Amino acid sequence: MARRRGWRRRRNRRLAVVGVALLAAVVVAFWSRIWPFVLAAVGLVGVGALVWWGWRTHRELRRKDAIFRAEQRVLENNRTLDQVDKLSGEDFEKMVAELFRRGGCTKVMRVGGRGDRGVDVTGVLPDGRSMVVQCKRFAPRRPVRSEDMQRMLGSRTDFGADVAIFVTNTRFTDDAERYAKDNEIIAIGRNLFATWLKGATVESLIQTGGGGQGGRRHLKAWQQTYGKPGRTRRKKPAS
Known part of the structure; x- marks a missing residue:
């Protein structure tokens, strides 16, 4: 029984070796016929992937260039605060981005x-610090209130940004200015925005920071034009 079992094992090994050899021979013979087609298919897939990548890259570059040109046109065509006051909210955002x-x-x-x-x-x-910016283009008579900038804190956390900046074409109320200072929000208001249009650097605006209100002279001029922040002028009754 033991001899018979040993003979069967040796026979099975020989059969396994023969089977592997036959399978290898078949694969080699088969491969010799199809390998040109396999290589051609791989080449076509590679060329297709390269074309697709080039198309995607070109489309993305064109999209970014279109955005850049649109923002640049808005900036070039609106060099005064009076022109800025007439912008849509979207165009104001484009200008700030540019x-x-x-x-x-x-x-x-x-x-x-x-x-x-x-x-x-x-x-x-x-x-090198990352920033998130909120833009508000209001009518000049309408000041920014503290509730207008309260979402900035959550936005700074959501985006993991180092700096939160609030940009507007109008002024901030006293409460809004205090809120900005207490929560380390850089506020760029109307007067600072005017200097920005004239060529002031981003660094200087951030250093001026605070509520972005400008000096007392600016505040007085604004109040003479629009009234005190947060209040509306009452019309005198007709006599």
């Missing part, structure tokens, strides 16, 4: 729109 880009900021993107989580522009400041 101003940051011209100021040396990188990775600047306008993300405003539905579901923007309170952020209109993102990017990286010249000193």
